[in-house]
Amino acid sequence: MSTTADSARIDDLVAPQPASRWWAVVDGAMNWAGDRLNPILVKETRQALKSKQFTITFGLLLICGWVWSIVGVAWVGPNIWYTANGPTMFIGYYIILAFPLMVIVPFSAFRSIAGEQEDRTYELMSITALGPRQIVRGKLGSAVLQMLIYLSAISPCLAFTYMLRGIDFPTILFVLFYVVLGSLALSVVGLLLGTLTAEKHWQVVLSVLLIAGLLYANGCAIGLGIAMITEGRSVFTEPVFWQVNAAVVTAYVSYFVLLFYAAAAQLTFESDNRSTRLRATMLVQHALFTGWMAWVWISPLEGEPAMLIIYMIFIGLHWWAMGTFLTGESPELSPRVKRALPQSFLGRVFLTWFNPGPGTGYMLSIGSLSAVLVTVLIAVAAANAFDSPNLSEWEPSQSVQLLAFGLLGLSYVAAYLGIGLLMIRFLRKFTYVGVLMSVLIQILLVLMGVLVPLVIQGVSFSMRNSGYTLMQISNPVWTLIEMGEGRNLPADAPVLLLIVGAVALIVFLLNLSAVAREVRRVRIAKPRRVAEEDAQLEAIKHPPQPVRTSPWD
């Protein structure tokens, strides 16, 4: 029979020692963190560690690293003591590393989501509490983890190249930074492609295209990496180099976010809002590009009037491309989306354009392009007012030319997107037209506008050598080049502006009724059951505080 003293002795023996208590705290913290990790990341890490593909790739990476170390050192021979061989060795390791990072990891990301669609495990995952963004984040996290493992495998070799001299630490970091960025971007592209279709034959087509694209990207990454390794140090001291890099990184981030949201939108339930986040991202991209152009414009060394033309071309292309997707959205709003429509006056004025729908998408595209014109006018006026050196060689006619170029570009975008939207609306009376079909219609429309007059002029003996004629008015590329080139406006500029502007205005007016229908939608109340549950959840989150009945409570 045990006594109290015996129990105390047993407790002393069993009681955790300080070291084990410390481990218990660490264990608890790890458990807590592991619990909050993305479930897909946890599952895919478990799968990857047991998969043949990962083992083979990792093994090959190590073997190639060793082989290059031995071959490279043998090739340099005794000179290794006297000459700086770091760059040569680094290039070898970089080529070895680039392949898994630029090809294997993005393709695995594509296969990961495409495979889930094929095996229909995606359906089972989609009906859990995981949201579409969580799913994409999990898949991306898994890609990042693979990258880190490959990087860590090759890192001793990279450290070795630093010891061989000839390559500095910033160059190594810079090259690795960009190859990781490239791998991440390609992974998100892979994920987006993986979400596009569940049909096997289309997935095979996409696989082939993706592999071709990844191999090309790998070639580019190797070329750029080698250029950076050999020439890098000389440009590190140039401020412009860092400014360009900052611009590239911000553009990268914005496109990465856009692709991420596009992939998540593909996985989002049909009755949910797939559009608003994408529209907000498009607008942020617009703002970022405007910000960088403003930076260039106010910099006395770099700013030139031609920059404004480049700015208008880029933003015009951006909004036309985005408009092709936005005008393909469904005109119907589900009750779920209607519950979240802006309600206040200001909200309705400024946020309605972020609501899903082809009409609001059309308005967002041409509204943002109109803002570009205003921005350009402000830039020129500001430069004039502050007597900026930007305009030292500026002639007054160039302001008119700039404005005409902007107006013509805006008119083309409004006209083409508007005609496309009318066609899509017409076709939808007879058949289902999805976003991809709409994009195709918009692209074909512009291609016809460009190619038909070109072919006609090309086969006509009388017009073949007559250069730009009014027949090319439907060709925005040639017409805008004509309008933007040189210091003077072409003679037929007023006619061009009048015709294209009138067409754009008519098309805009024809679309206005559909736009108005989308704008007139108002918020609807939550269903009673949803309101009840929200109230219950709110009560759990913020329980009512006890009421004070006296000042001494």
Next chain:
Amino acid sequence: MIELRHLHRYFGDTRAVEDVSFLVRRGEVFGYIGPNGAGKTTSMRVLATLDLPTAGDALVDGFSVLNDPDRVRRRLGFMPDYYGTYSNVNVREYLDFFARAYQLRQRDRLDAVDRVMTFTGLDVLADKPTDGLSKGMKQRLCLGRSLIHDPAVLVLDEPAAGLDPRARIEVRRMIRTLADEGKAILISSHILTELAEVCDVVGIIERGQLLAVGSVEDIQQQSRRQRSTVEVRVLDDAAALGAWLAENADVSGLNVNSDSVRFIHAGDLQAEADLLRSMIEAGFRVVAFGSRQQTLEDVFMHVTEGLIQ
């Protein structure tokens, strides 16, 4: 708990589900029966928020699958007619993944995985890779996955398909236990005898249309009121009785043996009694006249026409 309101689902010209409405209450097992291509899986996929209805709506605990799929998913466990297992993942890891996906944390997650493995009898196979499991074990794993977040509603598409008799009995027992715990269960199966034993209510669907809904007994009663399978034994020549019966407009499906005749009689019990009296008055020496109770299979065969789309 489950309510289908005038649910329609069209795929082009094919009307997979057309104006289907029914209700499944808490603690009730609803058997959804119909031939292949009748629209069972389509309606179940809509309920599981994997597909959108063309018109109508489906509600789970009052939440619309159309407008609140996220709230429906938290309450619903779906077991489709495929396994959906992952390679390089063992049973425990598989269930752990889905427990995490349903946002179960720490102790709750571990408990849920253990509970489900014990309930489905998979605890002895915890470390076995999922793609190496037998068909029956995969079925159990799928049932376990659909139960991991302890949903109030279960939608099970052919849960006993391809199982051996013992496994079927075990699945049936599990379903009954779950219903007794208060879960609303919608189950489809081709094995009608099993459904009859486990279901409180059945719905018969064909070509997307719900043809009959009610308890198994109600449907049998309704069907018996109109038609019954009758077997008559006579001392004389059964062929003569067969010829006599063939002239009766209410008789069909005649099957004449040496001393007995089996046929389907359209009419209620009173009509059956009248037929027996006429038979005796016609001079046949009847030694047995039995009207066999119709099984769910008989009802199914009677209600449906075997049409597919």
